[in-house]
Amino acid sequence: ETGVTQTPRHLVMGMTNKKSLKCEQHLGHNAMYWYKQSAKKPLELMFVYSLEERVENNSVPSRFSPECPNSSHLFLHLHTLQPEDSALYLCASSQDRGERASGQETQYFGPGTRLLVL
Amino acid sequence: GENVEQHPSTLSVQEGDSAVIKCTYSDSASNYFPWYKQELGKRPQLIIDIRSNVGEKKDQRIAVTLNKTAKHFSLHITETQPEDSAVYFCAGGRDYKLSFGAGTTVTVRA
Numbered sequence: 426e427t428g429v430t431q432t433p434r435h436l437v438m439g440m441t442n443k444k445s446l447k448c449e450q451h452l453g454h455n456a457m458y459w460y461k462q463s464a465k466k467p468l469e470l471m472f473v474y475s476l477e478e479r480v481e482n483n484s485v486p487s488r489f490s491p492e493c494p495n496s497s498h499l500f501l502h503l504h505t506l507q508p509e510d511s512a513l514y515l516c517a518s519s520q521d522r523g524e525r526a527s528g529q530e531t532q533y534f535g536p537g538t539r540l541l542v543l
Numbered sequence: 544g545e546n547v548e549q550h551p552s553t554l555s556v557q558e559g560d561s562a563v564i565k566c567t568y569s570d571s572a573s574n575y576f577p578w579y580k581q582e583l584g585k586r587p588q589l590i591i592d593i594r595s596n597v598g599e600k601k602d603q604r605i606a607v608t609l610n611k612t613a614k615h616f617s618l619h620i621t622e623t624q625p626e627d628s629a630v631y632f633c634a635g636g637r638d639y640k641l642s643f644g645a646g647t648t649v650t651v652r653a
Contacts, residue, residue: 429586456639467547468587468632468643475639515586521639531577532641534586 427451429535431516437541440506446538448499448516456521457499462513475521506542513537545570547635549644557652562620564647566633573635576609576616582629623651
């Protein structure tokens with residue numbers, strides 16, 4: 426796949442496990458996002474990185490820890506999760522053109538990681 | 544922050560008929576309104592977007608309208624086809640932040 430890729434596509438973990446989700450974008454973008462998608466609920470923005478610096482954290486529990494080592498890669502480190510954290514985790518990327526830009530740029534999504542916490 | 548509401552939650556239409564999905568937003572500073580289509584088991588994909596300096600935009604069978612005064616925007620799909628069956632999400636926001644609606648499940652009956 427080109428564009429935005431995510432691994433793994435499916436993950437089952439126990440509440441005491443530690444795992445990481447990986448996202449990679451091949452679009453030359455400089456902003457990356459983590460979203461949580463639960464059934465019958467709006468997509469929830471979790472984290473935003475622009476130019477590799479975290480600019481937004483929507484009060485996400487500390488058991489989720491993001492990492493953005495460069496503009497093409499984004500990780501979500503998971504530890505001691507709860508069953509209610511089971512969801513589809515989507516990564517997205519866009520081009521942040523800065524304060525002088527007239528409006529936001531399109532966000533492109535990855536295929537997601539389907540997470541099940543037992 | 545921005546709050547986007549989307550209606551209806553489900554929509555069933557006969558093939559060839561039109562489908563309309565409506566969204567409202569709360570933050571008058573929002574200036575970007577994309578629509579995404581998500582087929583079962585697949586990623587959300589952008590189908591059309593509109594910015595606050597435009598009132599209407601059309602792309603083949605898909606059109607979006609924006610009323611800034613009333614803070615609502617709508618997606619119109621004409622001549623629906625079975626492949627239009629999916630979940631559609633509206634979103635609104637500014638800068639790097641988008642708030643999404645809860646989605647509309649559209650079923651096109653053959």
